[in-house]
Amino acid sequence: MALERSDLTPPGGGGEPAERPVLVIGAGINGLASAAYLARAGRRVLVLEGRNRLGGMAASVRLDDGPVVSECAHLVTALHPDVMSELGLYRHGLRFSHRRLPTMLLKPGTTLALSEDPWEAEAAIAEIAPGDARAYRRFLELVRRFHEALDPLIANPPARLGGDEAALNEAAHLLGARIGRVSERDFAALATMLAAPVAEVLDGYFASPFLKGGLAFDGVIGAFAAPSWNGTFLSFLQRRFASVSGRWGACGHPAGGLGALADAFWNAARANGAELRLNARVSRIAVDGDRVAGVVLTTGEEIAADIVVSTLHPHATFLELVGARHVDVGFAEDLAHLESRGSVARLTFVIEGLPRLGTHQDEPAPAGRFVIAPDLGYLERALTPAKFGATPAEPAVEFAIPSVHDASMQHEGRHIVTALALHAPLRAAETDETRAAFADAVTQTITRVMPDFRRRVRRAEVLMPRDIEERFGARGGHWHHIDLVPDQAWCLRPHARAAAYRGPLDGLYLAGASSHPWGGVSGLPGRGAAFAILKDRGWG
């Protein structure tokens, strides 16, 4: 039956006509951020979440009768300080079990702790690669200056390309205006490096293969890419622009897992009157001409709205929920061509006691973010099997043991290890056997640097990209929905005609990880979409 705008009823039914709520599809970090900003501005907001819990990919889940652990995302690296302060996340219950986890690069026989403190890191590097110690400080300084230059660009809405020369000029002007103060020399370096392979940039600074491999890991995690691929330095910057402690370069872990962060966002939204419905999966976004008219749930319930914020992939938003017949042919085609190829598997291990690092057999593993990527070639080789649908025998791995610093995750002497492993291919289907085989490869990889790891493992759970897609609705199991590369950044993210949080339908906004600036538990796309709504409606 045709759905007319007048057929739709706001929640609550009859009586006095109430302000139609802004509907937010998805209670992930970005959806909750949008809700919090809109509610803070006095708007009526209703968040619709298809699953039975908050957080999307940043949720926490109880392991059978065991502890509550992060379900997918496991560390906070990209949460923007503006979001934290504007929403008062600490006031709304956010607590970190650790805010400054050092990155520890591991290979058999060698551990390199890259502390947040550059002096400590320099000293550590000097022990294994004396020639790279000073270079590391110079490199960090360059990245810091890039961060300062780019942060205004990251934290503010991008330009919109309108298809004509005037819009292009305006975008160029805005780009110039938004980039912070930067020297002529740095500008040249920035312009060169933004589209460069991370391997090429690192080769220009360092000699140590071990240091380069560990640093390059941040350029390829989350993307179907090798360090020699163009654009991976931009991904590296995104990862290194972490600032959870208020200091550049930090990464942290919320007490209770990532779900605790989602709870803080939700508390910020709820404090201003936002409403939430779990198990409310949207099957269709209703359209009236060129405007959204509301949503229809899988139960058949219709909810009227003038504004809908979708945190889903633009393909799902426009082609599945809205329907191709409501958008232009070329636009639909452009969206269909957005590639979403997840390449990260998420693993959770329950282990008996704490493992020892191979280099420090006398003491249990410390708190940290551990990275196993011994050199650039290792990362290149890890991608090759994935190109052909196979998993690597020696995956690159990032892992943490949050139960070291988060006592709530210890359970009867058992600890939790959360890991991300590259590169897991997006396959048509996964079986228990394929998952177990990859878990074994990851276990073996970690055991090479923690010799007692395998014998401590009591349980392993694996989410391959296909599993991530099915469980969280992330197209292709891709964490950022689409790769973060220069031609899918800023006013081109996710696409020129769906950039700046707006698409071709009035009232429909995009706030997912594929919107500016990126995903990765930053809250910025949700904030940007909320600001776009407030600006468009004159509510700001």
Added chain:
Amino acid sequence: MTDMWHAGAPQFWRRSPVTSVLAPLMGQARWRVCGGVGVPAAFSSRGEEEASLRTGAAFTDRSWLSTYLVSGAEAARLLDRVQTRDVSQLQVGHSMRTAAVDDEGRLIDLCTVYRLEEDVFQLAGEVAIGAWLARAAAHFAVALEETTGSLACLQLVGPAIGALLDALGAAQGDRLAAGAMELVEDGSLAFHLCRRGPGTPDAYEMWFSAVTAEHAMRRLLALGETVGLRPVGADAFEALRIATGQPRAFAEFEPAILARERAHARTPFACGAGGLVDLDKPFSGRRALLAAARAPAPRPVRLAIEGFAAARGQSLRAGASLVGVLTSAAVSPSRGASLALGFLDAEPAPGAALEAVGAAGPMRARILGAFEPDPGGPKPRFGRRHGDGG
């Protein structure tokens, strides 16, 4: 009798399903290539062919048109999405002229949509839009089949055609309304008859299978002898198109999917086809056309130009000012002049003589009126507001 195909047509041109019957009827080997298909430029003199079109019964081969069969539960929905008129309102057994535009509202082609059954449509046009249509159909439950080359199409024109249709066994024949269709089955001959118009009176299309095309062609020629049916070539038909003010691809506009430069493509409003755009219903490119509808557009004009030297691309001049350009031109022996279509970017100053500027010098031009494509049925009356449509 010489087969003029072998006498004059490049062998890499495709042949129409009726070429083998028509080629021997040609007085001389003059061919035109349309849609990659070689079609006769003329069978006899232009004057004779023009007279047949105006006062007798004539036909021309239009089998080179690109045709597509769209079927399935969402066929109407798809076509409604990619066409500027409300195809969903088209009744079974009727057709309409409409337009396809890209996301920026630039014309891809002027098409004719035929509703053969509730969920079966035929789409015909001058531009090969199959790849574009397939991409547009990616998210619809439809089956898309390109039927170009597997169908033959004849266009019949002239006041005596009605008698021929009676002889062919058409139940309605010349009583068909503009845009209406009739399936005619007469023994071994079966074809769809569709009346065009209303801008071009006494014009019909015959669509039949390429498999039976030769047989149908011969039977048509045999029956046509009683009414003096004559084949006419592409040149005479082009003159008729210009005389009746029908814009076409590659003349009045460059198809947006083929245009080498953006400026070469035009919106329907900028090439006289605004009458085929229903801005009150959703379709791909509508938002761009809403903006374009408010923008100033060149004025489409039909012109008579002295002499026989008018040609596409010539400038229109009023006094010392260039005011427009010719996009199509053809000789009209009966008028003793050329007929042309063109656009005026600026209005001639009062009293300034309008001239077309050719290689041999200026030629006096006279505006006959505006032009717009035939809607292929009753004149559309837009203004309804469409809902979501489910």
